[in-house]
Amino acid sequence: MTDWTDPETFATALDRAATREKGSYFEDFAEGETIEHDPGLRLTRSGAEQWTSQTLNHDPAYWRSDAAEARGFDEPPIHPDYLLAATMGPSVEDLSEKGGYFLGRDDVRFTQDAVYPGTELHVESTVLATRTSGSRPNYGIVTWETRGLDAPGGETLCTYERTNMIPRREPIETDGGELEDTSATDPEDDPAPDLPEDLLAPDGEHFEDFETALEAAEERADAAVAYRHERGRTMDAVTVAELPLSTLNTARQHHNEAAMAHSPSGEIVAYGDVTRSTALGHARSDEATWREVGASEERFHDFVTVGDTIYGFTRVLEADGGPGPSHVGEVSFEHVAFDQDERPVYSGTRTALIERRTER
Template identity: 70%
Template sequence: MTDWTDPDTFAQALERAETREKGNCFEDFAEGDVLEHDPGLTLSRWGNEEWMSQTLNHDPAYWRGDAARERGFDEPPIHPDYLTAATLGITVEDLSEKGGYFLGRTDVRFPGTPVSPGTELRVESEVVSTSASSSRPEYGIVTWRTRGTDAETGETLCAYERTNMIPRREPVATDGSGATATEEDGDGPDLPEELLVPEGGYFEDFVAALEDAADRDAAVAYRHERGRTQDDVTVASLPLATLNTAKQHHNADVMAEAPSGDIVTYGDVTRSTALGHARSDERTWREVGFDDEQFHTFVTPGDTVYAFTRVLEAEDDASRSDRAGTVRFEHIAFNQDDDPVYSGTRTAEIRKRPN
C-alpha cells in the first residue's frame, strides 16, 4: 500500500497534482459584468470595535451610548472605516485574490443615516473597464464599481470605484512605455513658506487657519504625533475578519517571493490607521466621503504608520447642520522612513464650537 505521507512519495504527488485555484484572472472580466459577492457579512458591534481599537479610532459616539445619543444616534453605529473595509473585503475572493497592485479608489460614499450593528451587508460589483498595462505584460488593469447594501432594505450603505492590476493567464506584448514618474526640471518642490496648524479641532479653527494662510504664502498642513506599528493583528487578523482572503495578508510562504518580501498590511488598515491619527486632532461629526485614494508602497510587519494632514477648504452650509461645517482634507500616511504609503482626500462634517 502506498504511503502518501512518505516525503518522496508526497513530493511526487504534489508535483503531479493540479491546483484548484481561487480568484479570477484579467481575462475573466468584461466591461458590464455584474458580480454578486457571497457570502455576505453581518456588521457586528464586536467587529466594529475591534477594527476601531486596532486602528486607533476613538470617537466616543461609536463607543458609548450617551455620546451616540448626543450625536443624534440611537446607539453607537458602525464606523464608516469598518463599513468600507468590510465592503471591500467581501469582494476580494472574486475580484483581486489573484494578487496585483491596488492602484486606487475614489468616490467613496456613505448614507446620511447611521448603520446599526446587526445589519446584514450584501455586496455586488460591476466591471467598469478593462485595459492592458503598458508597463507589466503579465497584468491587466480592471476598474470596478462596488456597492454594499442593507440585505433587508436594499439601501446603499457604501459605494466606491476601485482599480487594480490583475494577473493575466498569458502575458501580452506591450509597448514598454511604462508608467514611471519622471523628475521635473527645477530646483525642488514649490512648497509654501509656512505650514500652519489650527489652534484646535473645531470647524471654526480650520476656517481661521485657512483664512490666515490665504493672507500669506502659507498652507494649513501638519503631522500627527501618534504612530501604529504593524503586528499580527493589523496585518493578518483584521483583513481576515472582513472576509478578505487575499494571500498578500496571511500567506508568508508565497509572499516571500513577492516584491514586498513579506506579507503586507491591508490597504484599508493602513488608511484607517492614518485617519484615526488625524481624527484624534479634530472634532469629527460625520464622515461624508473619500476620493482619489492611492497606495504608494508596501506596508509590512514591523513598519510604523504615521499621518500627515493638509486642510484644503472649509464650508459652512447651515442647511445641512447647524452643529457642524464641512471640511475637505488631504491625508497622507507615511512610514518610519518618511515614505508616503497612502494618500487621499476626505470630506467630513466637523463639529462647531459650542456656544
C-alpha cells in the same frame, strides 16, 4: 496500499496534482458585468470595536451609548472605516485574490447617516473598465464600482470605485508605453520642493478653527494649513494578518508568508484599509468629527509590513459653513500616511462634517 503520507510519495503526488485555483484573471472580466460576492459579513459591535481600537479610532460616539445619543444615533453605530473595509473584504476573492497592485480608490460615499450592529451586508461589483497595461505584459487593469448593501432591504450603505492590476492568463506584447523613466538623475538637478513658505496649524479641533486657519493662510503671500499628528501605530500580526481576515479579505498578501517570500515586498503586507484607517484615526484625534461624508483620490504608494510604524499628516483644503445643520460645517482634507522613514504609503482626500464650537 499506497501510503500517501510517505514524504517521497506525497512529494510526487503534489507534483502530479492539479491545483484548484482561487481568484479571477484579467480575461475573466467583461465591462458591464455585475458580480455578486458571497458571503457577506454580519456587521457586529465586536468586529467594529476590534477594527476601531486597533487603528486608534476612539471617537466615543462609536463606543458609548450616551455619546452616540448626543451625536444623533440610536446606539453606537458601525464605524465608517470598518464598513468600508467590510465591504471591500468579501469582494477580494472574486476580484483581486490573484494579486496585482492596488492602484487606487475613488468616489467613496457613505449613503446612510448610521449603520448599526446586526446589519447583514451584501456586496456586489460592476466592471466599469478593462484595459491593457503598457508596462506589464503579464497584467491588465480593471476598474470596478463596488456597493455594500443591506442584504434584507437592499438599501445602499456605501459605494466606491477601485482600480487594480490583475494577472493575465496569457501575457501580451506591449510597447512599454507606461514604463516610468528610471534613468539616474543628479540630485542637484532636481527642482526644489514646491511648498508654501509657511505651514499653519489650526488652534483647535472645531469647524471655526479650521476656517480661521484657512483665512489666515489666505492673508499671507505663501501659506497653507498643514500639520502632522503626534501618534504613531506600529504594524503587528493583528493589524497585518488578523484584521483583513476578519473582513473576509482572502488576499494572500496579508496572511501567506510562504507565498510572499519571493514577492517584491518579501513578506506579508498590510491591508490598505488598515493603513488608511490608522492614518485617519490619527487625524480624527485632532478633529471634532460629527459625520463622515466620503473620500476620493485614494492611492497606496508603497508596501507596509510588520514592524513599520504609521504616522499621519493632514492638509486642510476647504471649509464650507453653508447649508446643513447649524452645529456643523463641512471640511475637506488631504491626508498622507507615512512610515518611520518618512516615506508616504497612502494618500487621499476626505470630506467630513466637523462640529462647531458654538451654533450659529
